Amino acid sequence: MxxxxxxxxxxxxxxxxxMLEHNWNRQLQxxxxxxxxxxxxxxxxxxxxxxxxxxxxKVGVQAQTMGKTLTRLEAxxxxxxxxxxxxxxxxxxxxxxxxRESLSQATNIEEELAGTGVLNHGELREALEQVIRDLxxxxxxxxxxxxxxxxxxxxxxxxxxxxxxxxxxxxxxxEAEGLPGVEASTPRP
Numbered sequence: 001m002x003x004x005x006x007x008x009x010x011x012x013x014x015x016x017x018x019m020l021e022h023n024w025n026r027q028l029q030x031x032x033x034x035x036x037x038x039x040x041x042x043x044x045x046x047x048x049x050x051x052x053x054x055x056x057x058k059v060g061v062q063a064q065t066m067g068k069t070l071t072r073l074e075a076x077x078x079x080x081x082x083x084x085x086x087x088x089x090x091x092x093x094x095x096x097x098x099x100r101e102s103l104s105q106a107t108n109i110e111e112e113l114a115g116t117g118v119l120n121h122g123e124l125r126e127a128l129e130q131v132i133r134d135l136x137x138x139x140x141x142x143x144x145x146x147x148x149x150x151x152x153x154x155x156x157x158x159x160x161x162x163x164x165x166x167x168x169x170x171x172x173x174x175e176a177e178g179l180p181g182v183e184a185s186t187p188r189p
Contacts (some may be wrong), residue, residue: 013128013131017149019112020114023113023134024109024110024113024179027033027109027113028106029111030105030128031102031105032072032076032078032102033073033076033106034069036059036061036066036069037073037078038103038106038107038110039059040055040059040070040073040079040093041073041078041079041095041099041102041103041106042081042103043055043058043059044093044094044095044099045095045099045100045103048094049082049092049093050092050093051084051090051091051092051093052066052067052070052091052093055070055093055153064141064185068184070093073093073099075096076098076102077096077099078095078096078098078099078102079093079094079095079096079099079101080093080094080096081093081094095171
């Protein structure tokens with residue numbers, strides 16, 4: 001890469017994050033998973049049976065977006081849909097044994113990618129966490145969204161919340177303003 005030593009820190013971080021995610025996604029393909037699928041599986045695994053809207057809310061995307069991910073997870077046998085006993089019109093997503101095994105393998109892949117060399121360095125982790133905290137005070141990523149999203153993710157995946165948190169805020173703002181075409185989310189606590 002030409003002149004990489006002249007790149008700004010933000011450009012280096014952005015490039016490294018994209019490359020790490022690209023490599024992770026490429027390896028996830030063998031499991032029939034995507035980055036979004038791992039996030040959904042993790043939420044379902046931790047929370048138990050959830051509706052599509054609940055999974056979407058916990059991941060930080062709209063239910064329609066999550067629907068495609070859940071359909072793919074179901075097609076690969078990672079989740080099963082069960083009719084809700086409370087509301088017969090809705091279905092609950094439950095993780096299967098295959099889904100648990102695939103989630104475990106995906107976590108191992110992520111740890112192998114991120115656990116090598118300098119990426120396992122405590123000072124780097126602290127510095128990246130500080131960047132996220134500092135930038136969370138800007139209008140592009142409110143701190144409360146980061147805390148809500150990161151609380152539901154394993155520590156290895158918390159950096160993922162950056163990308164989805166700003167989408168969730170935009171959708172919630174549009175919903176609050178009553179803009180057409182914005183799907184209503186589940187009630188907020």
